[in-house]
Amino acid sequence: MSSTTGPIDLTGELVASRRRPPTHWMDLTPEQRVESIIGLGLPAYRARQVSYQWFGRLDPVPANWTDLPAASRQQVSEAFFPTLLTPIRQQTADTGLTTKTAWRAFDGAVIESVIMRYPQGPDSPGRTTVCISSQAGCGMACPFCATGQGGLQRNLSAGEITWQVHDAARRLAAGELPGGPGRVNNIVFMGMGEPMANYNAVLAAARQVHAAAPDGLGIGARGLTVSTVGMVPRMRQLADEDLPVTLALSLHAPDDELRDELVPLNRHFNVDAVLDAAWYYASRSKRRVSIEYILIKDINDQAGRADLLARRLKARGDWGWFHVNLIPLNPTPGSKWTASRPKDERAFVQHLERAGVPVTVRDTRGREIDGACGQLAARTGAVAR
Template sequence: MNDTPRTLPLVLEQPRGRAKPPRHLADLAPEERKEAAEKLGLPAFRLKQVANHYFARLERDPEAMSDLPAAIRAELAEGMLPTLLTPVRVMEADKGTTRKTLWRLFDNALVESVLMRYSDRATLCVSSQAGCGMACPFCATGQGGLQRNMSTGEIVDQVVDGARAMRDGLVAGGPGRLSNIVFMGMGEPMANYKAVIGAVRRMVTPAPDGLGMSARNITVSTVGLVPRIKQLATEGIPVTLAVSLHAPDDELRDTLVPINTRYKVDEVVDAAWEYARTTKRRVSIEYAMMRDINDQAWRADLLADVLQKRGDWSWVHVNLIPLNEIPDSQFTRSRDEDMDEFVRRLERRGISTTIRDTRGDEIDAACGQLAASEV
């Protein structure tokens, strides 16, 4: 049984506005930083120093950057390291190995990130939008609609915070290293493509110009924006693609994932297969298990048919997700025996399948639940 959740309140209101997020060092590619330094009237090597502190040392406070002249630290803070994320609430579960943070952005929008420590890795689930415009009826984020896209800097700053939390031993188990990133927080990553790809590039660029993470440990999720899946395959960054399918037939998927009325199941799976063929990376099919809605054994057979149309099914892995229920929703979690049968049906067809380990149920760990409770 999970331990009682621990809440650490820290609330700071900020005025709501229409302006874009302030420019941050993480918004800039390495080749763009020289021009930014010139605009600040500083030599380029100063921004190299700042980049080393931010990306390599995970330091966000210019006052702690002792190799910078004290006279320019305030200017650098305003010009290159503005505060992007302000913690509103931090909640812990699973004996301290799951840590969920609710963030307030500069314009008062709320987003969430979840840090999860396992025996062999530490994974951070990041948000890419404030809210979501995909309107999936079983998703807490989708109920609130889309407020705005997040900037590259806002996305990367979640990762820097997670890496610091691991380094500083704020997650149960002692100091460690953040190893994996999943874009499965609030928002549809492919609908904020430019900022998401910018953030991925900062993550994989070697320090001190980036965080030096492995692209193979980064997962970008989508409900099926086909043109963006195809574009991602051309980027030369071998991230894992996760497709939130949730149904193998158009009739049901039209109701569960409204974008399916534009990009049908076969078109989405075709694009995913092409991604796997181009990048040589296995695609993850995400499938939220909903009682008596999409968890029937015959739908497992149909899902196998859909995936095996593309030939050798080693290109794909199915990740079944016990639904994280939201209050007053018609959608509930599948019975254990139905999930087990679903797995048996897929594995009988030779399709690699797992049931995702559930984390943080008692701290509203489904994306959007904590933000919705704060509004």
Template sequence: MSAPRRGKPPRHFVDLSAAERGEAMAQAGQPAFRAKQLATHYFSHLTTDPADMSDLPAAGRDELVGTLFPPLLAPIRTLTADAGTTVKTLWRLHDGVKVESVLMRYPGRATLCVSSQVGCGMACPFCATGQLGLTRNMSAAEIVEQVRLAARALARGEIAGGPGRLSNLVFMGMGEPMANYAAVLAAVRAFIAPQPEGFGVSARNVTVSTVGLVPAIDKLAAEGLPVTLALSLHAPDDALRRELVPITTRWTVDEALDAAKRYYDATARRVSIEYALIRDMNDQGWRADMLAEKLTARGRGWVHVNPIPLNPTPGSIWTASEPAVEAEFVDRLRARGIPTTIRDTRGSDIDGACGQLAAEEGP
């Protein structure tokens, strides 16, 4: 049997505009209001099973649903940690490629880390996904399907802790979200649109991360969506950052931070600075001081720093900082008045770094 051809996913209901959904109904010989019924089943009832859609006429129901909701993701492996409250899933897409998502349940909230690309083209050497290279962008529907399936698992009580609701979404899975801007933005709009046209998640609970693609940051700032921006900085000096994040040869640290500050000015949403602490590489005290100086030079109250203990990948020379070094780095930032919180690194015992499962499975 030949391998499926990699390429554009089949057209899905989520990928259609309101007008296109109306046209799809007309082509199927259905009244326009059927589109709202389908949206209700997908975004509110979290189902694509025609057997659940008893308000649709039986005649032609299976064909209509099958046409508009083609299967996009199939689970390959599911690993759990933290007494079942952290669930990592490796998905196979329509063309056989693989992506990962991680559902993390906390008291009072549940967060899904979603992927936006198959692999990543940013080539950060300490990142498992970066070492895979970029295969292709994901469609808006492929991104959104990760969310529907996680929300369904929570609603059905399949995650430890009983039935619950998905409250937070972060684009910190595989890929550089800003390099797949149109699909990511369409997915974000589906996340935050009120039911039944979307999941009804608060825009303030959606985080879009980037390594610092400056034009895309400015473009997002102009969208009028109060989502949180997370800038993966990883170094305050250009020489080291070019080594850790090769794409940043196009934009300096100062240019990335200026764009992040413009985002804050436009949205009033405090920016998160992501900083993976790597032993003997970027965790020196003087680099904490340099980072603090650059952030405070742009004002107060606009930024929050998240140092991340590196989740090393097998065979990598990159590893996490010593606890004492990590503590000093955090203390130096806080001493300069910068809100700083160590990122919770869940799932380290289940290949928590995005890309590890996909790399293990192979093509």
């Protein structure tokens, strides 16, 4: 698989021709679930019972669903509950608080998801964030990204995307992970792939994760974050949806010359275009946009670039709707890219703060394992040939 961007429909949909995964209950809307149950010759109310077991009780084994007749359990299982993803490798870090799983799909594609637990403390109520993938591989070809180096295999279905969240919710509720029983508080579409290039499936998964039980997992929209490297038409489309998730724009450079190198899509949608779209999203959704900025040693971490970033943000209306999230690069083996020096990171922060720009430095997880996005999948055989 080439690491070039390949064919791109600039409305936001990457072209990837592969067999589609089998249809799962999580690929259906609540209305479609009722229609499908009736199509099996079962009463309509069985759809709500099935959804309650899957989403409400988080029970993945239809044989256990005793509120359905035994014959119906088998029928429903065969029709709507194929195994979409199989765990094939797992790594833990941060004294067990970070769990990274590589999954194999029906066609051999390998993706990743990560569960990150943040314990309760004096300044934190405690929370669990799940980072999920939206594509097998990625076609954006950002050179510092392990996923981008492997190229795009295909889009994931809504069911495959939601599967990652459902599994995390089930494992947490059952107390299978270090830290005891818990629940998912935040979902970030920041794993493998460009979410906006798989817009319809990502939006369907986000709605399903957000929907109250028994139709979904009941995670508030404010706990959902969707990232993009700057697919402007889809950013604007998302602003007009009735789902006020947090938008995270992976900017990584405030000038077009450098961003063309770091984010090849910038040649289609430049810095001004993506920041204008981000401002449009903030003004429509009334949600602050997170400006993601990976700090790379001697590449984009100069204090002058922090000043330029501040000027470009402040040029957009009420620029207080932006928050800069600085991310120390988690380097991949053999890469020429590495994290900034601590002194350069501090200077970057200071220049943004001096300009009045809200800024934080992300607590990077998983450095002692294959922590970079796509790294575990690559080691596990993600790039199908």
